[in-house]
Amino acid sequence: MAAFLRMQPASGIFMLACLFSILTSATATVLDKGKLVSLDGINYWVGEVNWNWNVSDIVPLTVIRTNVSTFTSGTLNETIASFTASDDVFGLGFLEVIFLQYDGQGQGQIDSALDLHSKIGGNKLTFISSEYQSQPPFVQANLQNSLPNGPYFISPGTGDIFKVFRLYSDHQLAFTEGALSDEMGGFVPLPAAAEGAMTKSIAVPSRLYYTPTIDRPLAGLRCGVKDIFDLKGLRTSGGNRAFYDLYSARNTIGSSIQRLIDAGVVIVGKMGTVQFANGDNPTADWVDFHCPFNPRGDGYQAPGGSSSGPGAGIASYDWLDIAIGGSMRNPGSLQGIFANRPSTGAIGLDHILPLCHDIDTVGVFARNAETWSTTIHAWYPNFTDYQKYPTRIFYQNSSFPGSDTDAGSLLEALVQKLETFLGARREYVDIATRWEETHPNDAPSNLTELLNTTYAILTSVGQYRSLALPFYADYAAKHNGRHPFINPGPLKRWQWGQNNGGDHTYNVALKNRTIFRGWWETEGYGRANLHTWSEGLYIYPYSKGERQYRNVYTSAPTEPPMGFKDGRISNMADVPDFVVPVGEVPYNSTVSFKTEYMPVTMSFVAARGCDFMLANLIRDLQTDRILKPVSTGPKMYP
Ligand SMILES: *[C@@H]1O[C@H](CO)[C@@H](O)[C@H](O)[C@H]1NC(C)=O
Ligand SMILES: *[C@@H]1O[C@H](CO)[C@@H](O)[C@H](O)[C@H]1NC(C)=O
Ligand SMILES: *[C@@H]1O[C@H](CO)[C@@H](O)[C@H](O)[C@H]1NC(C)=O
Ligand SMILES: *[C@@H]1O[C@H](CO)[C@@H](O)[C@H](O)[C@H]1NC(C)=O
Ligand SMILES: *[C@@H]1O[C@H](CO)[C@@H](O)[C@H](O)[C@H]1NC(C)=O
Ligand SMILES: *[C@@H]1O[C@H](CO)[C@@H](O)[C@H](O)[C@H]1NC(C)=O
Ligand SMILES: *[C@@H]1O[C@H](CO)[C@@H](O)[C@H](O)[C@H]1NC(C)=O
Ligand SMILES: *[C@@H]1O[C@H](CO)[C@@H](O)[C@H](O)[C@H]1NC(C)=O
Ligand SMILES: *[C@@H]1O[C@H](CO)[C@@H](O)[C@H](O)[C@H]1NC(C)=O
Numbered sequence: 358m359a360a361f362l363r364m365q366p367a368s369g370i371f372m373l374a375c376l377f378s379i380l381t382s383a384t385a386t387v388l389d390k391g392k393l394v395s396l397d398g399i400n401y402w403v404g405e406v407n408w409n410w411n412v413s414d415i416v417p418l419t420v421i422r423t424n425v426s427t428f429t430s431g432t433l434n435e436t437i438a439s440f441t442a443s444d445d446v447f448g449l450g451f452l453e454v455i456f457l458q459y460d461g462q463g464q465g466q467i468d469s470a471l472d473l474h475s476k477i478g479g480n481k482l483t484f485i486s487s488e489y490q491s492q493p494p495f496v497q498a499n500l501q502n503s504l505p506n507g508p509y510f511i512s513p514g515t516g517d518i519f520k521v522f523r524l525y526s527d528h529q530l531a532f533t534e535g536a537l538s539d540e541m542g543g544f545v546p547l548p549a550a551a552e553g554a555m556t557k558s559i560a561v562p563s564r565l566y567y568t569p570t571i572d573r574p575l576a577g578l579r580c581g582v583k584d585i586f587d588l589k590g591l592r593t594s595g596g597n598r599a600f601y602d603l604y605s606a607r608n609t610i611g612s613s614i615q616r617l618i619d620a621g622v623v624i625v626g627k628m629g630t631v632q633f634a635n636g637d638n639p640t641a642d643w644v645d646f647h648c649p650f651n652p653r654g655d656g657y658q659a660p661g662g663s664s665s666g667p668g669a670g671i672a673s674y675d676w677l678d679i680a681i682g683g684s685m686r687n688p689g690s691l692q693g694i695f696a697n698r699p700s701t702g703a704i705g706l707d708h709i710l711p712l713c714h715d716i717d718t719v720g721v722f723a724r725n726a727e728t729w730s731t732t733i734h735a736w737y738p739n740f741t742d743y744q745k746y747p748t749r750i751f752y753q754n755s756s757f758p759g760s761d762t763d764a765g766s767l768l769e770a771l772v773q774k775l776e777t778f779l780g781a782r783r784e785y786v787d788i789a790t791r792w793e794e795t796h797p798n799d800a801p802s803n804l805t806e807l808l809n810t811t812y813a814i815l816t817s818v819g820q821y822r823s824l825a826l827p828f829y830a831d832y833a834a835k836h837n838g839r840h841p842f843i844n845p846g847p848l849k850r851w852q853w854g855q856n857n858g859g860d861h862t863y864n865v866a867l868k869n870r871t872i873f874r875g876w877w878e879t880e881g882y883g884r885a886n887l888h889t890w891s892e893g894l895y896i897y898p899y900s901k902g903e904r905q906y907r908n909v910y911t912s913a914p915t916e917p918p919m920g921f922k923d924g925r926i927s928n929m930a931d932v933p934d935f936v937v938p939v940g941e942v943p944y945n946s947t948v949s950f951k952t953e954y955m956p957v958t959m960s961f962v963a964a965r966g967c968d969f970m971l972a973n974l975i976r977d978l979q980t981d982r983i984l985k986p987v988s989t990g991p992k993m994y995p
Contacts, residue, residue, distance in 0.1 A: 390548040391537075393524065394510070397450040400551040402522040402560040403510050404537070417451040418511040418518065420504050424461030428489075429468040444507065445676055446523040446563035451508035452477045456498070459488035467492050507565030522560035523676070526553035529650040531670030532626045533584045533594055535559045542610070543590035544624065555647070559626050561676050569621065574735045576621030578728070581680040583664050584627040585634050586614055586719075587708035595710045595824075596632040598645050599841035603832055611708030613719055613736075614681070620735040625677070629666025633824060634683050634712045635816070635847035637662060639907040642846045642914060648907065651692055652990050654953040655946040659905040661691035663712075664722070668692045671722040675989050678723065679732055683712070685720040686924060686960065689936040690900035693956025693993040694722050695729040695975070700965050701931035703737045713819030715867065716812075716928050725986040726937070726979035730972040741890070743970040747963065749893030750776065751882040752783035756897040756923055764901035764957045767940035771959060772896065774983045779894075786882060786895075788926075795880040800872050805921050807869050810857070812928055813917035814866040817854030822863075825851050846914045853916040870929050877930040883964050891964035897923040902942035902955040926962055933968045935961045937975055938987050941994060954992055 392403045396417055403415065419440075425432050440447045455473065459465035465488050473480045484498040491497050500518075510519045522537075535547030535557050550558045559581075567577025584594045587607040594601035610618075618624065629649040631637045639648035639659050649669035651660035660669040664682025671680045672692035682688065689696020697720040706714050721736065723729035734742070752772065758765035776782055792804040800807055825843075832841040843851075858865070877883040886892040927934035941954035963971050978984045987993040 390545075393549045393551065397448050399448060400524040400558070401446075401510075402524050402537075402547070402549050402558075403519045404522070414512055414514050415510050415519075416454055416513055418454040418456060418509045419447070419451045420456045420458060420500075420506055420509060422458040422460050422506050424459070425465075426461055426463070427466040427468055428457060428459075428471065430471050433471065433473070440506070440565060444564040446521055446561065447508045447565060449477070450479060451521075453479045453481055454511060455480060455483040456486070456500070456504075457483065457489065457495075458486045458500070458503070461488075465489045467495065505566045505568070507563040520562055520566070522562050524549060524551050524558040524560055525674065525676050526551060527557045527559055527626075527670075528553055529652060529669050529673040530556065530629065530647055531649045531666045531673060532557055532559055532581060532628050533596075533630075533646070533666065534591060535626045536588060536591060536624055538624070539590060544588045545590055547626070557626075559676075561625055562623060567621065567623075573619075573621035574731055575617065578622050578678045578732070579625050579676065580617060580622045581626050581628040581667055581670050581677055582614060582624060583630050583634075583667050583680075583682045585630055585683070585710040586627075586681065587611055588614065588624065588627070591627065593710065594627070594630075594646075595634070596630040596637075596646050597841070597843070599832060600828060603828075603835060603841070607708070609708055612705040613707075613709070616704070616736055616738070617681070617732075622679070622732075628664075628670055628680060628682075630682075631662035631665055631846070632844040633710060633820060633847050634663035635820065635850055636914065636917065637844050637846040638905075638911045638914075641910060642844055644844050645842065653692060653941075653993070654904070654944070654955045654991060655948040655951075656991065657907045657948045658955065659691065659907055661688040664688045667722050668694065668696070671724060671989075672987075673989050678728060680722045682720060682722065684718050684928075685722065686899055686934060686936045689722060690956065690958040691903075691905075692722075693900075693938045693941065693958060693987055694724055695726055695938065696720060696722050696936040697729070697733060697968070697972070698927050698934045699733075699737060699968050700740075700933045703740070703968060711820060711823045713815045714823065715819065716815055716870075716931075724989070726976045726984060727986075730976035733972040734969060737968060740966060740969045742973070743890040743967065744973060745888065745890070746779055746970065746974055747886070747891050747893045748779060748781050750779065750781050750783040751786045751893050751895040753788065753895070753897045753923060754785045755787060758898065758901055762901075763942035764898070764940075767942070767957050768898050768901075768959060771939050771983065775896075775978070778978065778981065778983060784893075788881070788923075791881065792876070795876070797872060797876060800876075804873075808873060808921040808925065808929060809919050810862075811866045811869045811873075812925055813850075813919055814854060814857065814862050815870070817850040817917050818859055818863040818866075820847070821851040821854055822860065849914045850917045874930045877926065877932070878965070881930075883926075883930055883932050883962070885964040885966070890970050891967040893963075895926070895962040897960050897962075899924070899936045899958040899960045900956055902944065902957055904944055904955060906947065908948075923960065923962075930965070932965045933963055933971055935971045935975060937961065937978075937984055938993055939984075941992060956993055 667680030667682040668688025685696040760769040
């Protein structure tokens, strides 16, 4: 960094003295907010550094800890190979300075044949901890605090050592804002952006810093959070610009995200949401923000919602492990990833923007059932870990496509393997007919009549009351009576709710919901069971390779979604509904003019509270290769 302006002393000592007195008495503070640096062509973030910026004052460093009593050239090779394989942040450039820390018994030895300078092109200096026998050319040193393995930057001037974050470009627009921990329970917006058109950068720390333990089973899992969750230190947008601007940075973090952080998760940013988690279709309805990009198929299919950003991010980025959203299933199914809508009440909903807190839930996306199941177990506080699986499979025949179709044959193959796995034969069921035969006397014999508008009323009236009205009032107070901009989707839905009975109808909707829930738990397919927790599994397809091109104009939104379908069972009966990737089916893309593939997924529904059973079952199905982890990018199974 060359100075671009020099003060000429010729104009007099007096002027300089004045300037100094002004500068030293000024109240403005110049803050160092960290540095964006590049090493071997990769961009890194170095946290707040507090030194006078000078690139030659920061040097890459690798900490290598080992208990192998004699450190040989083979030990070095193995270490480098394992660092490279397990971490995307580490690079050979970090070996410029090495710190070898001996953790084993007694005194450690360094193989006299080990010549780091010639082994590693860029190595200039190697420190060894005092547990090693001193041996030139190695320099003995100690760290003030013990540091985990991995890449760092060190300032030789001060001896300060800094964590390294790799910067990735959010090219799918999955994030609304990058976040960095302030190491005090809060976050700061990531003050860096590298290259990329209209994209943000997201900073992820070295994976080598973290080792999962019993107390912190999610240590180091990189996680994005839908931008309806408050994080201390960041603003919440809810996908609305006026909302983001109106309210200041939040000073509290919600209990659900706090539990993830306590379990070791690393939050890397806030992710895109359908406005106020309500209803927007790309591209026309996404007026305020741009809709995140689903990477599957030709890359121009809708990501679904409302957790659009978390879904698109998990399907796009290997550097992101899990993402947190709301009721999950739609984006889970369109991106072909593991997605859970938990039992209602699974975890506290404080500091989360409401759609309708009477039925809202929060869930997690992952590409791998193992990671996903581990997160579910560590996250939800009050479920019982049941290892025994249900012995009945309730198969809603009319929901499945014919097994002579691409999607139908994939689903049929899975159902057959599930039958073998559980040692059970599917039972053909039909909810509408079962309802007709066994419904409570005080309810109509047509289930759709009972539930046609229930979800629509709960969400449109619930959110109008708990979010829209206070937002309108706060905005008007600050902006001389003005109304904030609202996307067409939520605006129409809120208006529809007010035109269709408002608060009074809300209570009717709650009552209808209770009627259905009671029936589902007794005469329906959600009975609890003492021995297997859930008597059966209700299964149905969630996506069948559907296309929803982003560039096809849909009709203008007029009202919330009506009617009853499989996906509403969990909304109405508070039961868990977990979507899993099954396969992918071809289509001829009108964008790429090539054969592309879109996901096929299936839903597992169980009795209320059986979330851990479902997570275990799905993890075990993956262990048996009946289900498979998915990749990022256009194909789930390339
Ligand atoms: C940066 O630090 C190096 C080494 O200490 C020094 O030689 C150089 O002059 C410094 N550059 C600037 C612009 O301060
Ligand atoms: C030595 O290190 C390995 C790998 O880091 C670890 O698994 C092992 O438990 C350690 N052994 C001792 C005696 O510390
Ligand atoms: C370590 O790796 C280097 C370079 O890849 C190789 O030449 C050397 O034989 C390896 N040493 C051992 C002991 O494996
Ligand atoms: C979980 O159980 C504890 C203790 O019974 C209770 O205080 C808490 O509210 C429960 N949490 C949820 C989300 O139900
Ligand atoms: C299942 O549905 C198919 C048509 O979708 C029908 O041909 C078949 O008879 C149904 N089976 C049962 C057992 O209901
Ligand atoms: C229930 O009512 C709806 C709307 O009137 C109708 O479309 C549907 O066929 C009815 N269902 C049954 C099982 O009669
Ligand atoms: C559901 O409710 C909407 C709005 O009131 C109405 O237009 C529609 O006909 C109803 N559908 C059924 C199947 O009852
Ligand atoms: C509640 O159920 C009744 C039938 O019992 C139906 O007419 C009404 O539209 C339903 N309302 C809501 C909001 O669910
Ligand atoms: C794609 O188009 C070709 C040529 O029109 C056709 O033969 C093929 O069946 C189509 N594939 C799919 C998956 O629709």
